[in-house]
Amino acid sequence: MAITTRTSFPETAMEKKDKEALAEEAYRKAREYELNYGCCPQCVLVTAQETIGLVEDATIKASHGLAGGGGLTGQGTCGALAGGLMALSAKRGRDRDKFDGKNPFISNFKKGRELVERFEETFGGVTCEALQQTFTGHTYDMWREEGYKAFKEARGEKCGHVTGMVAKWVVEMS
Template identity: 40%
Template sequence: MVDNEQEILDTAYDKGFEYERKYGYCSQAVLSAIQDIFGGIDDEVIQASHSLAGGGSLDGDGTCGGYGGAMMAISAFFGRKRDQFGQGDVADWMDSSKLSKEVREKFIDEYGSIICNDIQKEIFGKSYNLWDPREFEAFEEAGGHDDKCPGVTGNAAKWTAKVLLDEGIEPKL
């Protein structure tokens, strides 16, 4: 365990929050926060996560992009590599799924779901169609990128950082 664990977790939250507030795309915000703190995530991974935001393609009916980014970050450290296809059995490749499940449980405890629309209903009282310009404007006016989604994203980054610290991944800070 790192001596300054709470500082690392606070930094993860703050970075995730700020990236989402300034730039949107929760999946990329989580991955960028983790990259800043731990390294180990290529810019191409951040790019590849882009359309996971807003429940996938901004449609809201899929997994929260913040959780998607968390799973990608954990898998960047503990997932199976392509050159390992066909090696070992299923049990040899369960670590990233087990660790991602820890973050999933945090989402369930905090928001009742990992689904974007459900999380929106929890934090806004309703969900928004982000493709509809009027609803997107209402989403923004309700704090979409001021504090609501940045708070979710900050938590996802913090929870991911906690998993990585608990598994012995050393921060580069």
């Protein structure tokens, strides 16, 4: 599959109908990437890069360790949600040259909070373990081979759906 990248997508050019279609495209791409390749934060970020720009390759690489609740521990934020927060911050977050504490960049925090609240309302939690429990009735030790295999089998398409929804929401919120 060839990867195409848009370097920018001006908000003024995005009509509501176009944005809705792009959001649906983002859902499909991110879901497919998660089901085929795994690493949910990267799947969200690659999709954001391909649909609305914003995300650089280094950011995608840096998100790798956030998968599985952070280091595959399950204990931290769902990787798809973490990837979504990174994508939103790529647009609204604080640049290095503004690292002086003078501007809190509150609009970024507002969008981040909106994403977290929407995620929790939809999926019933924000951690990887909470979603594992909700989706499968169990949590898994992904550092044990049998735990990782069991999780991959039990999650079915659920993680793909979560990843797709986060990517869709990122497009809608951008």
